[in-house]
Amino acid sequence: MLTNFAALEVGQHLYWQIGNIRLHGQVFLTSWILLGALLVFISLGTKKMENDPKGLQNLLEFLWDYIRDLARTQIGEKVYRDWMPFIGTLFLFVFVSNWGGALIPWRLIKLPSGELGAPTADINTTIALALLVSLSYFYAGLSNKGWRYFEYYVHPTPIMLPFKILEDFTKPLSLSFRLFGNILADELVVGVLVFLVPLILPIPVMFLGLFTSAIQALIFATLAAYYIGEAVEEHH
Amino acid sequence: MLAFNFFGATEGGLFDINATLPLMAIQVVALTYILNSLFFKPVGNVVEKREKFVSNNIIEAKNKLSEVKKLEADLLTQLQSARTEAQKIVSEAENESDKLYKEALELANNEANASKEKARLEIESQTSAARDQLSKQANDLSELIVNRLILEK
Numbered sequence: 001m002l003t004n005f006a007a008l009e010v011g012q013h014l015y016w017q018i019g020n021i022r023l024h025g026q027v028f029l030t031s032w033i034l035l036g037a038l039l040v041f042i043s044l045g046t047k048k049m050e051n052d053p054k055g056l057q058n059l060l061e062f063l064w065d066y067i068r069d070l071a072r073t074q075i076g077e078k079v080y081r082d083w084m085p086f087i088g089t090l091f092l093f094v095f096v097s098n099w100g101g102a103l104i105p106w107r108l109i110k111l112p113s114g115e116l117g118a119p120t121a122d123i124n125t126t127i128a129l130a131l132l133v134s135l136s137y138f139y140a141g142l143s144n145k146g147w148r149y150f151e152y153y154v155h156p157t158p159i160m161l162p163f164k165i166l167e168d169f170t171k172p173l174s175l176s177f178r179l180f181g182n183i184l185a186d187e188l189v190v191g192v193l194v195f196l197v198p199l200i201l202p203i204p205v206m207f208l209g210l211f212t213s214a215i216q217a218l219i220f221a222t223l224a225a226y227y228i229g230e231a232v233e234e235h236h
Numbered sequence: 237m238l239a240f241n242f243f244g245a246t247e248g249g250l251f252d253i254n255a256t257l258p259l260m261a262i263q264v265v266a267l268t269y270i271l272n273s274l275f276f277k278p279v280g281n282v283v284e285k286r287e288k289f290v291s292n293n294i295i296e297a298k299n300k301l302s303e304v305k306k307l308e309a310d311l312l313t314q315l316q317s318a319r320t321e322a323q324k325i326v327s328e329a330e331n332e333s334d335k336l337y338k339e340a341l342e343l344a345n346n347e348a349n350a351s352k353e354k355a356r357l358e359i360e361s362q363t364s365a366a367r368d369q370l371s372k373q374a375n376d377l378s379e380l381i382v383n384r385l386i387l388e389k
Contacts (some may be wrong), residue, residue, distance in 0.1 A: 011250040031363040033258070035267060042275045049288075057282075064279040084280075085272035092263060092271065132261055157369035184250070225333045 010188065014075075022120055026111060031119040034100040038092060065092060067221075074225035079232050081146060083225070086136060090129060091221035094120055096184055098213030104204065118183050118213075126180040130172035133224040140233030155235050171227060175220065181188040182216050 014025035045056035046188055067088040071080040071221040075087075101118020109116055128218045141149035153164040186209040 011252070013252065023254065023259065024252070024256045027256055027260070028263075031263065035263075039270065042271070046278050048274060049276075049278055051282070051286055057279075060275065061281055061283055064250065064276065064283060067276075068280075085276045086268050088269050088276055089264065089268040093267060119260075122256065123251055124253055126262050127253065127255045128261035129264060131257075132264060 012114040014111050019200070024124060026057070026114045026116050027119045027122045027125060028098065030106065030116050031097065034096045034119070035093070038096050039098075043072045045179075062164055064088075065172035068220060070218075071225050072113050074222060075229040075232065079140070083140065083228050087221050087228075088134075090133070090224050091217055092180065094129070094220050095214065097125070097211065098217055099232035101183065101187065102209045108179070117187055120216075121183040121187050123180050125177065126176035127172070129179070129220070133175060133227060134172045136224070136229040137227040140228045144232045145234075149231065151235060152231065152233075174197075175223060179216055179220055182212055185214055 002120055013027075014029075016023040018027040021217070034074075035113075044062065045060040049057060068084060071087045072082040074080075097118050097120040101121060106116035139151065143208075145151075153161050190202055190205055190209055193205055199207075
């Protein structure tokens with residue numbers, strides 16, 4: 001039983017077939033459970049808002065303030081308000097996914113194929129998030145500056161043009177692979193250690209995993225905000 | 237037991253990209269809207285309302301403080317002027333009383349001098365009257381003596 005419990009399955013998925021479409025079921029299952037928990041938590045905290053915050057409302061206000069500071073420092077005073085919900089959602093989604101994947105003993109739930117884990121350990125999720133960030137910063141730049149957005153590509157000199165075009169591809173690539181790689185690697189390391197030494201030794205690595213998970217969420221949100229801020233920034 | 241199946245497999249693999257990607261993107265966009273109406277807007281309203289309330293209160297308190305300081309300075313100048321006024325009144329009253337005292341003293345002196353003078357005159361006149369009488373009596377007496385002496389002869 002112990003070997004079964006500690007077995008590793010990499011690159012196996014629980015496939016859902018809807019018509020011609022194939023989905024990774026385990027990603028959606030865990031994301032629905034985690035997002036459901038997040039939404040319940042938030043609904044409970046915002047149910048009775050008071051001017052004098054108590055309990056959960058305090059925590060949510062702290063979170064809100066944290067996200068606002070993040071968005072404001074990266075995007076700038078002028079337009080951070082428009083992008084704060086998006087940045088905050090990215091942060092919360094990645095954070096909840098990472099921590100949910102690390103803290104909840106999903107392995108106890110048997111699936112016919114694949115296993116439950118952090119939704120961010122699936123490349124589809126991270127590419128989806130990274131592409132949303134790409135679309136967002138294009139939209140932010142174009143909606144704020146119109147065609148002048150493309151001045152950014154030749155700023156400060158036209159020599160920068162190929163590099164800036166290249167950047168548009170490397171940004172989503174690095175965003176998605178950084179998150180995917182970190183979370184998957186953490187899961188693998190913990191899995192391998194649990195498989196080799198099932199007692200005590202994996203615990204520090206698990207704590208390290210929690211740390212990495214939180215840092216990755218912060219990095220993803222900060223970079224997304226930074227890209228949007230870069231796109232709306234006025235050059236003089 | 238360690239079933240590593242990275243690439244190559246027709247089924248699965250770590251980099252198996254399929255419809256999960258767009259559906260996850262749609263899910264995240266939907267989550268953005270849900271969280272915006274459920275979390276960011278209500279909490280933002282409450283926090284910003286409180287921040288406005290606090291900053292308004294601070295401004296109000298600052299205004300009140302400056303008003304208090306102005307009033308304090310006002311009162312101080314008023315106190316100063318009242319003090320000088322009082323000083324003036326006191327010194328005026330002192331001068332007045334001094335003057336009155338001097339006048340009264342002078343009056344009394346004059347009166348005293350006058351009555352003294354009068355008394356002196358009276359004494360003088362009485363003295364001269366007495367002297368006259370005395371010399372008259374002396375005359376009479378000498379006359380009487382002379383007469384008596386002459387008559388005896």
